[in-house]
Amino acid sequence: MSYTLRKWYQDLLSKEKGAVQKDWGGKITVCLIFPNHYWVGMSNLGFQIIYQLLNSFPDVVCERAFLPERELLEEHQRTNTPLLSLESQRPLSQFQILAFSLPYENDYLNLLRILHWGRVPLRSGERTPRDPLVVAGGAAPTLNPEPLSPFVDVFLLGEGEATVERFLEAFRRWGDDRRRLLEGLASSEGIYVPSLYEVRYKDDGTIGSFRPLSDNIPSRVRRPWLKELDRLPLSSSLLTPETEFGEMVLLELGRGCPCRCRFCAVCSLYRPFRNRPLTLIEEGIEEGLRKARKIGLVGSALGSHPNFEGICERVIREGGVLSLSSLRADAVTERVARALASGGQRTVSIAPETGSEKLRQMVAKDLTDEEIMEATRILVKEGIVNLRLYFLVGLPGERWQDVEAIPPLLRRIRHVMISTLRKEGGRITVSVNSFVPKAWTPFQWAPYAEVTETQRKMRALSKEIKEIKGCRMIHDLPKWGYLQALLSMGDRRVGNLLLIAWEEGGNWGMAFRRSPLNPDFWVYREKEEREILPFDFIDHGIQKERLWEEYREALGR
Structure with missing residues (x-):
């Protein structure tokens, strides 16, 4: 690692109060990743709470990584250095688990960039058991994880505090057997493993069916929530002047x-x-x-x-x-x-x-x-x-x-x-x-x-x-709203558009021209009442029929 890189990471750490640094020996290693710049991620209370929670387990070491600033990225590329964690400056590929916190759909492209710069295969089907397990959670995938399903091994839906412990229990038990781990996780409440579900489409492009590949896997994934908040961290544990809110x-x-x-x-x-x-x-x-x-x-x-x-x-x-x-x-x-x-x-x-x-x-x-x-x-x-x-x-x-x-x-x-x-x-x-x-x-x-x-x-x-x-x-800019609508309402085929956009350096216009898919199908089309929507498999405890009634009521139909 170059002196410039080491100094950048160490200077950032020196300004923080509350960072956790643990010895790796015999522990589950997690890199918690916010797919945007440091000052954005560290201003997010949810990101900080999950960092506290993971490090509260004695057998877990949780470090952080962020989308690098342009000057830092150029230094990584100049020195042929993969993306590193903040605390120990280890390559992302050395962690057992890469956990992405995703509050916003517009950061989805950054997930692919970070995997690439971390030298981790982008598609879940291309990764081997020697590669990190790629996990994602947060508000955006809890609403609709499907556009990211080609790239993420496991989604933790709902409040992270309600699923992290079950996830870690499964990893302790089956961490050395990737296939068994995924099957075990898929049967747990609030955990979605997209590779274990099959989606079929009708001739008109809408979803014809969405079903699990095994009878042992639930057809719907229930979003968990915590009945009581009094056992959880309620405040930020890390302070740094390098954030939107300062100290x-x-x-x-x-x-x-x-x-x-x-x-x-x-x-x-x-x-x-x-x-x-x-x-x-x-x-x-x-x-x-x-x-x-x-x-x-x-x-x-x-x-x-x-x-x-x-x-x-x-x-x-x-x-x-x-x-x-x-x-x-x-x-x-x-x-x-x-x-x-x-x-x-x-x-x-x-x-x-x-x-x-x-x-x-x-x-x-x-x-x-x-x-x-x-x-x-x-x-x-x-x-x-x-x-x-x-x-x-x-x-x-x-x-x-x-x-x-x-x-x-x-x-x-x-x-x-x-x-x-x-x-x-x-x-x-x-x-x-x-x-x-x-x-x-x-x-x-x-x-x-x-x-x-x-x-x-x-x-x-x-x-x-x-x-x-x-x-x-x-x-x-309305064009960015268009992209957010695409990523909010799209199914897993939108993942192909996302991959092409990454290949084109974030040029969505070029991606749309290259792809045979028409994004207007998801963005400009009013959906039908009985249509299977990409996210219907998530059980939020809400009746879809009631939402439809409210939609009609709002429009006076």
């Missing part, structure tokens, strides 16, 4: 969401909604403040914790600085705003999602314009003068009038800000993203809106929002 301890208040927004998969992913006990959170605050001055509260529905206001005030009372991931407008109270402002926070994120109340009702976003105005008034009154507002374009049932309703809503919010401040001030950052259909939501049957039409809506919004003083708009 801030992230603390999880709960999982899931009691709301049932029809476009959002959080409710399905983490159902049932669970809050962590107050006593555990208070202990976490005390422990966190011994590590850092700033506490970041994390959760999809922070305001739904029954003690939310008191938790915020507790952080301040203990001498800490409070930060929140985001808030529902109807969860903003004077006590919460005061706690945030006392720590110097000047920006809060809220998601109206649409400009019109009518469309909000259609998508089951239970939030009124008046609640948004009241939240704005409270925040500004307490000194939080900047807002980040999130909107979606291309929702099912959306009309041009709904898009055109966004600028008037922003003008009303600006008016409330100025009248509360009694002067010009504050800023609104408007983040507009294209709607992407997600598995296990009522909108899983909906097509992605045409890219050209979404671009037209984005341009119209950008032009009008520029005219609103104190507002600026940022937005995603």
Whole structure:
């Protein structure tokens, strides 16, 4: 290994507090991989919790790896050095298990890049028992793992904490016999082994059947969840300035969401909604403040914790600085705003999602314009003068009038800000993203809106929002939303497109031209009620018929 590589890894480690380094002797070796850059992965609380959990087993050593920055990758290639783990700087190919944490579909291509740079065969069928076992989990594959099925040996679906121990028990028992290991894992709750299932297709391209290759393997894989969160780590154990949040301890208040927004998969992913006990959170605050001055509260529905206001005030009372991931407008109270402002926070994120109340009702976003105005008034009154507002374009049932309703809503919010401040001030950052259909939501049957039409809506919004003083708009590119829709809704044939895109250096346009598959089939096509969807084999405890009823209800059919 070159001096430059060794120094880069050692410098990064030297800035961390809480990294675990173990001797490898006689232990199961796991490399936990986040398929994006270090600062993104280390800002992810779920990634940190799994790192803590794996290293809590005496017979397991868990190290980390990330997508290398360009300069680091060039040094690896210049010196012909494979991708290395952070803690011991060992090649990925020397680990028994490579475990990918995948919260986002758009990182799927990075999984292939990391395997290639780690000198591990890409396709599961090409790997031998001497190669690492490639495992993946996280939010994205729990919704739909199929596009990655040609490359991943084992998927851990659902909450990782609920499956890791069973996975390790099987590995201890059958780790030396790859075939027996896969068969044993496939019969365990929450574990999906794609090579042990067969998919057949109809002439029209839809799925005709999806069945296990053996009677010993379940036809459906049940997503496990933890009934109690009090036995789990609730905060980040690793601190480093090289992350999005700097030296801030992230603390999880709960999982899931009691709301049932029809476009959002959080409710399905983490159902049932669970809050962590107050006593555990208070202990976490005390422990966190011994590590850092700033506490970041994390959760999809922070305001739904029954003690939310008191938790915020507790952080301040203990001498800490409070930060929140985001808030529902109807969860903003004077006590919460005061706690945030006392720590110097000047920006809060809220998601109206649409400009019109009518469309909000259609998508089951239970939030009124008046609640948004009241939240704005409270925040500004307490000194939080900047807002980040999130909107979606291309929702099912959306009309041009709904898009055109966004600028008037922003003008009303600006008016409330100025009248509360009694002067010009504050800023609104408007983040507009294209709607992407997600598995296990009522909108899983909906097509992605045409890219050209979404671009037209984005341009119209950008032009009008520029005219609103104190507002600026940022937005995603609809073509990347198209790719996310493909990876969210595709079956295992999409894995072939993924492989071609990797061969073309990430050039998806070239991949689409080379492939005989038409990606519009998965992206622009409205699915049929009785159609077998690629992810139907996962049991989330949700009735598909009920989701279909909600879809029809939303569209007024």
